[in-house]
Amino acid sequence: MxxxxxxxxxxxxxxxxxxxxxxxxxxxxxxxxxxAPAPRRxxxxxxxxxxxxxxxxxxxxxxxxxxxxxxxxxxxxRPAAPATALPAPGPAARAAGTVDPGSNRWWAQGDLALTTESPVSGLTVEVRVARTPGVVSTGHWQTRPTGDFTVTVTERPDALVYRWTLRPGRDVPPGPHVFAAQYNHAEGTRDPSADTYTAVLTGADGGVTTLRGAFGR
Incomplete structure (x- = not known):
């Protein structure tokens, strides 16, 4: 061969x-x-x-x-690397809390101005008015249709809590929106620095944005 x-x-x-x-x-x-084997031929x-x-x-x-x-x-x-799911970004929005210029020595209104830059499918807005002398709730309103929200006012030892919750199946379009909390207070100039707000916005993809702040004149 x-x-x-x-x-x-x-x-x-x-x-x-x-x-x-x-x-x-x-x-x-x-x-x-x-x-060891013997030497071979x-x-x-x-x-x-x-x-x-x-x-x-x-x-x-x-x-x-x-x-x-x-x-x-x-x-x-070799083990496979675990997949990491990143959370979806929440809706773009901004907020500011102010005392309405129409307030007087006996009555006041806290305005939460909320501006959304994309559609919102879930929204909860909470305004807390600190329990200073004479504070009593006198009402509330919002620029969105009344039927779009469930609204509650809860009296707590330290604050009045106004809460707006968007109803299922409703949405909030892009644009400026106002949520107002009205109350009486003791005569004189009331200090609103202890009043706060929280807004939680949910987008159609499940992303969540939370905004917090305080009120001021």
Whole structure:
């Protein structure tokens, strides 16, 4: 058999071979335990050359198969990176709380000016009027249709809490909106610095924006 054909057959055999890793490991362990073999008779030059070629080809193929198997095992065992879901951005909006210029020495109105720059599918507005002497609720209103909101006024020891909640199925279009809380107070100039507001807006995609602030003249 010529050398070219021998190389081809050895290569084909090596590529088709599926090594039994457990059996190979057992043979290596036995070989390490057995004593070194006695010197062997010298092999003729031609046979030795063919044997060297066969060993080289087999080792090369085994090396390629081994590297590929190691790479496949390493990549296959690597855990997948967990997916992180980022929250959707909330609706763009801004707010400011002021005491209405029409307020007087006995009565006042806190105006929350809310400007939305995109449609809002969920909205809760809360205005807290601090319990200073003589504070009593006298009413409320908003520029959006009355039927769009559920409105409550809760009397607490430290504040009157006015709350507007957008009804399900309604929305707030882009633009300026006003929510007003009205109340009586003791005669004189009332300090509104303890009055606060909170507005929570929800977009159609579920993103949430929260605005907080205080009132001032």
């Amino acid at each position: 010529d050398e070219t054909r021998l190389r081809r057959e050895l290569r084909d055999a090596a590529l088709a071979h599926r090594p039994d890793h457990a059996r190979i490991l057992a043979r290596v362990e036995r070989g390490m335990a057995d004593p 010298r092999t003729p030059t031609g046979t030795r050359r063919r044997w060297t070629v066969a060993v080289a080809v087999t080792a090369a193929v085994a090396g390629v198969v081994g590297i590929a198997g190691l790479a496949a095992t390493t990549l296959g065992d």
